[in-house]
Amino acid sequence: MFGARQLPVLARAGARALWAHRAHAACISLAMALGIAALTVIGAAMDGARQKALEHAALYGPSGVVLIGGDLKNRPAGQRTRTFTFAEADRLATGLPGVDQVAPSVTITRVTVRAEGATHNALFVSGSPASYCRAWDWTIVQGRDLTEPDVATSARVCLLGATPARALFGRADPVGRTIVLRNTPFLVVGVLERRDVAGAHGDVNDRIIVPITTAIRRFGLDPHNYRVLRVTFHGSPERMDANKAALRAFVREMHGLGPGRPDDFTVLGAAEALDYWSALTSGMTGFLSLTAATSLGVAGFVLANLLSLAVLDRRPEIGLKRALGWRSSSILAQLLLEALLLTLAGALPGLALGVGACAAFAALDIMETAVSWRVFATGLGAALAVGLLFGLGPARRAARLDPLASLKA
Amino acid sequence: MAQDVFSPATEAASAPGPGAGLASGATGVTGVTGAVARGTAPAPLIRLRALGKRFRQGDREVAALEDVSLDVAEGEFVALQGTSGSGKSTLLHVLGLLDRPTAGTYLLRGDDTARLDDDAKSAARNRLMGFVFQSFHLLPYATALENVLLASIYRPESARALRERARSLLRDMGLEERATFRPGRLSGGQQQRVALARALFNDPALILADEPTGQLDATTGRRIMEMLATINAAGRTVILATHDRDTAAFARRTIVLRDGRVESDVRR
Structure with a gap:
């Protein structure tokens, strides 16, 4: 050569x-x-x-899943969507090994928000127990997270996603200011970090979080049944498959589903999203x-x-x-x-x-x-x-x- | 020191000149593969025995060369003379390892060329031979200097040393000022001198020239022939194919071919 x-x-x-x-x-x-x-x-x-x-997929975080009532994939026609009761959430939190947090979530969508003359149509407003950020893997960039006293007293406080924060307050610090949701004033206590993610239903930053007790009372929601539970686990993300299997078995048992009967719930994690x-x-x-x-x-x-x-x-x-x-x-x-x-x-x-x-x-x-x-x-x-x-x-x-x-x- | 450029490596080695260092390793003086029996008389540069070349033309077979046997010693100046179709060009191509005989043997410095593979033939063409063609065969897009350097591909020296050597060869050909010219801006005689410089680049023992004056006017042709004579006088073997008696007269041995056979072989 x-x-x-x-x-x-x-x-x-x-x-x-x-x-x-x-x-x-x-x-x-x-x-x-x-x-x-x-x-x-x-x-x-x-x-x-x-x-x-x-x-x-990253939205779900490495060690958490979302438990949704009803089988999203094969929903039988006419079936009433199964929900989770507060007691069930409690049983999950105390009875399932490896569980860190079980956070019920209630949501209303397309809410008009006003603050100091500015108006914004928020994609959704969620009610959450304390420690929203820990449960949903978000980061607070200004202010603080929701606390137990906020929830216990149905405080009129809220966390703003980056989109409503910018729309209502521009570059100013929203913490300590007041917004109005359905004629109720809320004190802004924290601002969520902006995430550059295209969500399935639009801008993921377009969210406002209030204490779950406040949401139920002020927006007139069902206080006993939750459609969505956020479940997070201890330990390394490699254990997620095992954790999900355990969760599924636990919920089937809780719902009294015998062998051969389909799930009446859906577990969504990063892998499922992917x-x-x-x-x-x-x-x-x-x-x-x-x-x-x-x-x-x-x-x-x-x-x-x-x-x-x-x-x-x-x-x-x-x-x-x-x-x-x-x-x-x-x-x-x-x-x-x-x-x-x-x-x-x-x-x-x-x-x-x-x-x-x-x-x-x-x-x-x-x-x-x-x-x-x-x-x-x-x-x-x-x-x-x-x-x-x-x-x-x-x-x-x-x-x-x-x-x-x-x-x- | 033009003398060193015109003389082959064997002499340059005994009388070191500017070309001597470059020549080392470029020319094998012991044969193509170095296989020469010691203690015997050195083999002639070229030995042909019963050489034949036939090729098919339509459905009849044509004999371009028939039973050619001859020796050429180192340092000879040979003209292969004959009319068109006499076989002189075919013989020159066979000698230059560009064409393969269909019969007989061709020993180059004692080595049977039938046993050389393609790379060995390339090496022999590159180091042992220099070609001069009737139509010059210069790359039209390359300068005179680059055309000379085409022969330098396997030389171990630095690019700078090779360019220096090419420039010095062009100087010997009187083309110092034309080194950066492309062939299109050179006269026929100048182009043939570029080809001569290229043929001499690797200090070959053998120069093969196919009608080197065929496209030149009489005066220019004579000048090229004088250069070939000088190259030969310095010790290189020159074999030339020509139909022209006057051109053949420059050689010291004339082999006349007719219908592929040697008609006469005369030394002067």
Whole structure:
């Protein structure tokens, strides 16, 4: 084989030859560029979907699940949605091993909030026991969390999500100010950290939290039955599968469900959320992968085709080099290097084009994309692989050319 | 010290000049594969025995070379003369390992060339031989200097040393000012001198020239032939194919080919 020492010489010779045939080279690179651009957009779209799924899953936290009344997946028609009583929540909290906290949650949606002349339509207002942040894995950035006395006294206090905080108070500190919810004034005691997550039902930051007792009394909710329980566990997240299984068995037992009867509740954790999102996006991912492979394949065939023509065109050069004693492996190496150079020359503008398209899609709200180094590396790697793979045929044909016949061509 | 450039490595080694250091390792003086029996008379540079070359043309077989047997010693200046179709070009291509005989043997410095694989033939072409063609065969997109450097691919020296050597060869050819010119801006004679510089780059023992004056006017052609004579006088073997009697007259031995056979072989 050729020595590594010849590589710089061969790369220079290849670059020189490509420059001499630059119109031809530009066509090949352009084909590559379009293929890589398509691959970049597709890769970024797939990453965008995956990232969204992960972010959404992260909302559930590593060691918590949400227990929802009713089987969300196969809800029998007409069945009354099963709920959890306060006593059941209490039995879970005391009877299930490994449980850290069981926090019932009540929610009203689309509530108009007013404060000092500003108005905001909050997506939802939740009632929660003390330690909302610990139960739901949120962080307080200003003020404090809900406390036992808040709940015990049905205090008119609240935590603001980042969206209502910004909408009502701008950049000012909302802690200590008052908001009005359904004609009841609430004192803002804390502000939740902003989370950059696209929720399934809209902005996750658009939330207001009040003590559960206050919510039930002020908003006229059923004080005995809860649709949603937040359950968190002690110990490492690796125990989650076991914890979930134990929880499910416990609730089935509590609900008196014999063998063969379906669950009348649903356990949702990070893994379930990820499954749900993956199921939503897997069809798209498969389709996009196929499209990506096709576009790269097309680019590869164009490369191979044009390179074959170029080799035919350059037979005298190849014959001359062989006559001057170039080994056929050196001819092969030079042409492969040319294929790589062409691919690279196409890959860089292709990546730029792809990133630009992603930005345009994002700006036009057509599609969520995530452009990462991984997408870059994949695009570049795929391009080089295609360059080598599809360059190999023409390069080998060139290396096998008869020196004398090529010289006379 | 133009003399060193025109003389082969064997002499450069005994009288070190600017080319000597570059020549080391570039030319094997003991044969293509180094296999020469000690204690016997050195093999001739070229020994052909009953060499034949046939190829198919449509459904009839044409004999381009028939029963060619001859020796060429180191340092000879040989003209292969004949009309078009006489087989002189085919013979030159066989000698240059660009074409393969279909019969007989070709020993190059005692080595049977039939046993050389493609890489070994490439190595022999690169280090032992220099080619000069009728149509010059320069890369149109490369400068004179780059064209000379095409022969340098396997040389171990630094790129700078190689460029220096190429420049010095161009200087010897009187083309110092033209080093950065592309072939399109050079006259025919200048292009052939670039080709000559390229042929000499690796200090070959053998120069093979196929109608080197074929595309040149009489005066320019004579100048090229004088250069080949100088190259030969410095010790290199020169074999030239030509249809032209005047061009052949520069050689000291003329082999006339007719219909692929040696018609006459005359030394002067």
